Amino acid sequence: xxxxxxxxxxxxxxxxxxxxxxxxxxxxxxxxxxxxxxxxxxxxxxxxxxxxxxxxxxxxxxxxxxxxxxxxxxxxxxxxxxxxxxxxxxxxxxxxxxxxxxxxxxxxxxxxxxxxxxxxxxxxxxxxxxxxxxxxxxxxxxxxxxxxxxxxxxxxxxxxxxxxxxxxxxxxxxxxxxxxxxxxxxxxxxxx
Amino acid sequence: xxxxxxxxxxxxxxxxxxxxxxxxxxxxxxxxxxxxxxxxxxxxxxxxxxxxxxxxxxxxxxxxxxxxxxxxxxxxxxxxxxxxxxxxxxxxxxxxxxxxxxxxxxxxxxxxxxxxxxxxxxxxxxxxxxxxxxxxxxxxxxxxxxxxxxxxxxxxxx
Numbered sequence: 392x393x394x395x396x397x398x399x400x401x402x403x404x405x406x407x408x409x410x411x412x413x414x415x416x417x418x419x420x421x422x423x424x425x426x427x428x429x430x431x432x433x434x435x436x437x438x439x440x441x442x443x444x445x446x447x448x449x450x451x452x453x454x455x456x457x458x459x460x461x462x463x464x465x466x467x468x469x470x471x472x473x474x475x476x477x478x479x480x481x482x483x484x485x486x487x488x489x490x491x492x493x494x495x496x497x498x499x500x501x502x503x504x505x506x507x508x509x510x511x512x513x514x515x516x517x518x519x520x521x522x523x524x525x526x527x528x529x530x531x532x533x534x535x536x537x538x539x540x541x542x543x544x545x546x547x548x549x550x551x552x553x554x555x556x557x558x559x560x561x562x563x564x565x566x567x568x569x570x571x572x573x574x575x576x577x578x579x580x581x582x583x
Numbered sequence: 584x585x586x587x588x589x590x591x592x593x594x595x596x597x598x599x600x601x602x603x604x605x606x607x608x609x610x611x612x613x614x615x616x617x618x619x620x621x622x623x624x625x626x627x628x629x630x631x632x633x634x635x636x637x638x639x640x641x642x643x644x645x646x647x648x649x650x651x652x653x654x655x656x657x658x659x660x661x662x663x664x665x666x667x668x669x670x671x672x673x674x675x676x677x678x679x680x681x682x683x684x685x686x687x688x689x690x691x692x693x694x695x696x697x698x699x700x701x702x703x704x705x706x707x708x709x710x711x712x713x714x715x716x717x718x719x720x721x722x723x724x725x726x727x728x729x730x731x732x733x734x735x736x737x738x739x740x741x
Contacts, residue, residue: 419622428614437617445630452627504612506605518605525606545607550593568593576599 415452422465423448425546426472432541433476435530437500443479447472462555469546469556473538480534521579528578536571539564 431440506518542553554561
């Protein structure tokens with residue numbers, strides 16, 4: 392968790408952002424983990440997330456001269472990643488004859504994840520099951536609901552930032568988030 | 584009040600909040616584990632290859648489409664050129680029709696001119712005489728004018 396670049400980036404000027412982007416290795420080092428996390432949470436497939444992370448940084452590298460610093464690099468990269476997810480899902484729908492994984496979540500190994508070192512084995516198992524369940528439900532959400540849910544609860548973005556990243560207005564973001572939460576609450580069995 | 588309700592409905596509480604927190608923790612843990620190793624210099628090489636392949640596929644698709652278009656072009660052109668063919672045949676068939684018309688008109692002309700009914704014979708003669716007389720009167724007047732002219736003309740004999 393500590394390796395992930397924080398959403399709350401320090402306020403820097405546009406010139407600094409552009410200069411920061413000039414050193415692309417540094418950009419990769421700072422944001423790779425975060426983009427990978429977003430893609431893996433969205434797609435539930437580690438290999439695909441890695442491929443799309445590479446695609447995301449390649450796109451960003453090719454378009455680095457077009458970056459004007461209107462948004463943060465993080466927002467810009469996340470927007471590219473969102474477009475890649477959309478394109479991927481669209482092309483997967485076009486290749487409907489190919490067998491798609493029923494549960495790609497199983498591909499992601501969370502067996503070495505320990506929620507709390509002090510927790511009993513039973514609690515750890517229970518929490519892993521809950522995580523898998525939430526992940527499955529997230530996979531069943533509509534694309535926009537899933538994006539908003541992950542950006543809010545995994546990337547911990549503010550609603551305005553989500554709106555900026557996704558290109559939706561804040562009320563639409565709220566609406567998608569409300570519906571996503573309701574579905575997760577109903578299907579993942581959590582009681583609020 | 585409404586904002587409070589909105590805020591509550593958009594922020595999970597209780598067990599759901601814990602579950603979502605665990606979900607984030609697990610995803611972050613996997614992401615950290617998977618991206619722990621620093622990237623190599625050719626880390627973007629597979630992405631470049633995929634991009635190149637996608638571009639080649641796209642170009643191949645366009646080339647196939649162009650070939651298909653070129654292959655079907657003669658058929659479409661021939662089907663287009665087949666349409667004005669009746670016009671050409673009509674134009675070529677127009678000459679014999681025209682000739683036949685002329686022949687018919689000539690025949691009618693000769694028939695009409697030959698078979699003048701007997702009661703109209705005097706009229707025909709009169710018409711022919713009239714035409715003759717007009718031609719002769721024209722020639723007479725011409726000769727008269729010439730004779731008059733000669734009459735009026737000063738004679739060199741005087």
